[in-house]
Amino acid sequence: MFHLELDQIEASYGTLKVLDGITLAVSPGEVVGLIGPSGSGKSTILRVLTGLLPPAKGTVQLDGERIDFGSAKAVRKLRERIAIVFQQYNLFQNMSVLDNVMIAPVKIRGRNKREVRAEAEALLAKVGLSDKLKQYPDQLSGGQQQRVAIARALCLKPQILLLDEITAALDPELVAEVLDTIRLLAAEGMTMLIVSHEMGFIREVSGRVAFLADGKIVELGEPAAILDTPKEARTHDFVSKILRH
Amino acid sequence: MDRILSELPEFFSYYNVIFLLKAAGTTIALSAIGCIFGGLIGAGIAVARLTTGWVSLPLRILAIAYTEVFRRVPFLVTLMLVFFAFQFSGFRVSTFTVGCVTVLLIASAFLAEIVRAGLQSVHANQWDAASAMNFGLMRTIRYVILPQAWKVILPPAFGFFILFIKDTALASYINVAELTYAGKVLNNKGFAAGLTFGTILLIYFAISYPLARLGAHLERRLVPSRTRSD
Numbered sequence A: 001m002f003h004l005e006l007d008q009i010e011a012s013y014g015t016l017k018v019l020d021g022i023t024l025a026v027s028p029g030e031v032v033g034l035i036g037p038s039g040s041g042k043s044t045i046l047r048v049l050t051g052l053l054p055p056a057k058g059t060v061q062l063d064g065e066r067i068d069f070g071s072a073k074a075v076r077k078l079r080e081r082i083a084i085v086f087q088q089y090n091l092f093q094n095m096s097v098l099d100n101v102m103i104a105p106v107k108i109r110g111r112n113k114r115e116v117r118a119e120a121e122a123l124l125a126k127v128g129l130s131d132k133l134k135q136y137p138d139q140l141s142g143g144q145q146q147r148v149a150i151a152r153a154l155c156l157k158p159q160i161l162l163l164d165e166i167t168a169a170l171d172p173e174l175v176a177e178v179l180d181t182i183r184l185l186a187a188e189g190m191t192m193l194i195v196s197h198e199m200g201f202i203r204e205v206s207g208r209v210a211f212l213a214d215g216k217i218v219e220l221g222e223p224a225a226i227l228d229t230p231k232e233a234r235t236h237d238f239v240s241k242i243l244r245h
Numbered sequence B: 001m002d003r004i005l006s007e008l009p010e011f012f013s014y015y016n017v018i019f020l021l022k023a024a025g026t027t028i029a030l031s032a033i034g035c036i037f038g039g040l041i042g043a044g045i046a047v048a049r050l051t052t053g054w055v056s057l058p059l060r061i062l063a064i065a066y067t068e069v070f071r072r073v074p075f076l077v078t079l080m081l082v083f084f085a086f087q088f089s090g091f092r093v094s095t096f097t098v099g100c101v102t103v104l105l106i107a108s109a110f111l112a113e114i115v116r117a118g119l120q121s122v123h124a125n126q127w128d129a130a131s132a133m134n135f136g137l138m139r140t141i142r143y144v145i146l147p148q149a150w151k152v153i154l155p156p157a158f159g160f161f162i163l164f165i166k167d168t169a170l171a172s173y174i175n176v177a178e179l180t181y182a183g184k185v186l187n188n189k190g191f192a193a194g195l196t197f198g199t200i201l202l203i204y205f206a207i208s209y210p211l212a213r214l215g216a217h218l219e220r221r222l223v224p225s226r227t228r229s230d
Helices: A042-049 A072-081 A097-108 A113-126 A142-154 A172-187 A199-205 A223-227 A233-244 B002-011 B014-050 B057-072 B075-089 B095-121 B124-132 B136-174 B179-188 B193-222
Strands: A004-013 A016-026 A031-035 A057-062 A082-085 A160-164 A191-195 A208-213 A216-221
Touching: A004 A042, A016 A042, A016 A216, A031 A042, A031 A199, A031 A233, A042 A082, A042 A160, A042 A191, A057 A072, A072 A082, A082 A142, A097 A113, A097 A142, A097 B136, A113 A142, A142 A172, A172 A191, A172 A199, A191 A199, A199 A223, A199 A233, A208 A223, A208 A233, A216 A223, A216 A233, A223 A233, B002 B193, B014 B057, B014 B095, B014 B136, B014 B179, B014 B193, B057 B095, B075 B095, B075 B136, B095 B136, B124 B136, B136 B179, B136 B193, B179 B193
Parallel strands: A031 A191, A031 A208, A082 A160, A160 A191
Antiparallel strands: A004 A016, A004 A057, A208 A216
């Protein structure tokens, strides 16, 4: 059984259709890279999977269970299993690094504060931020903020982690520190959907890569097949442009 | 000046002082009801405007209609409308109650807009992050949005409170015995206008100045000022 299955997902922002029949199945522990031009719907898939944008058509199944996006309870359950890291980090500006990581497990999930604190400190140590616990987001660099965002997502103990262009807002020298963290997670067997323009990174960590255009998956396959020998002309155009830069 | 000085002992007679203090109490009560309960109702209306989906659409329309109407109608007109609405409906209520209902209507509409603007000033990505972590509307506002919105809400809210204390003077039109009404009464009794309204001015100042200080204090406490340390 697949861990996550999207079947003919369609989604729109107002009258603009952004996803037009996305079908994708992800196995447990698999890392799928989502690539494609801006506006192709990559990030929208992640928004659908976190219930931020309910799909207009199609189904999402998690471990064989169909998600009813019209039911608040079902969406809450979905969000207990899937966590997302946003491109702009989206850290809570009014909270310290430690509070950002602890707030949801403690206040929303009602877990023991001391236990969560120990986990949060361990996760922040794992992403190399042990010395920043009391700092606020605006006192951190972009790379540090993004690593806090990753720790915050992990503290929710998700079964699936969604990463939305997490290096796009970072200076090149900060990209490596974030990607190291993701490599570590991939090695630990975390199921992940990664939207990224870092082709080298996508090739390295992904088990499969999906190329999207105009809200559709144009091509799906192993990284080498998609990035080196794409079958579709659109994939070829995109990949050759990206790799040239 | 000589007249004012000669009137001073009589003006500050025991009964006049009690009369002025009671009037000040009424002004404070009207203002407090407007600011505190108006603030709470206004916050509720602001949150209602932030709801999404079809189910809460009537609530949103109602909230928008309420704020748009009562922010546009002058205080005096609202006061008269409430006054005659109570008369028409046959409810026998005191003019103070009419004043209270009016201040609630006006203050809640204005404060709803101030709170809404504050809540919406917080970047959409904060709402997204909270939603994705299952915060729900109320907990998102409590833990994430409101702490960041204070800096936008507090200055205009306290500016409004101070304006509003002065607006409660209009309740004197329906004979609510608040400060301005007390001033008119004492002036009609023959006390010099300068003395009477000068005293009223000082009392208004004594009421509104601590409020302004409270606003500044809350701003300092609730809006952390941090600078980058690296």
